[in-house]
Amino acid sequence: MATGVAGPEIEKLIQLLARLPGLGPRSARRAALHLIKKREALMAPLAGALQVAMDKIEVCKTCGNIDTHNPCTICTDPRRDPSIIVVVADVSDLWALERATATTGRYHVLGATLSPLDGVGPDDLTIDALVTRAHAAEVTEIILALNATVDGQTTAHYITDLLTEAGVKVTRLAHGVPVGGELDYLDEGTLSAAMRQRTLF
């Protein structure tokens, strides 16, 4: 951003906003201008919320979720089923499942998926902690909610092997026709997986 039109402080704001996922330099410029125009209504509350997040948000020592409580709200909620642990790669996946109210179980955030090409190995993930949790008496099922990608499925197989001694049921998400999906638009991999994993009507 060498040819900045605003002062250095505003350019700094634009540069920082441009680092956010989904925002390029153009939309960062638009966002900065919007913030400046809505100084009282938006910029001040945003600055306050960022400060609170800086001061209070922690990574849950049990599951790897992020929250202002540690252990997190989900881990300490007595209404959650302690017999189920849903394994996800990232906190964003946990949030997606929570938005869908897809499970009453608790979670385990791996931090990533195994990716030999990117140099991500088992020690980079929280797999040891997951194996320890899986051995707890109350845990009966581990649900692998990992991406339907090569890395996601490699990680699922690796974890499944490690969990054989834990005496738990290991399941994974179904692959198939999306809700509202039209068969004609699906790729061959999804269609054949849906056919293999058909269920009784």
Ligand code: ZN
């Ligand atoms: Zn937690």
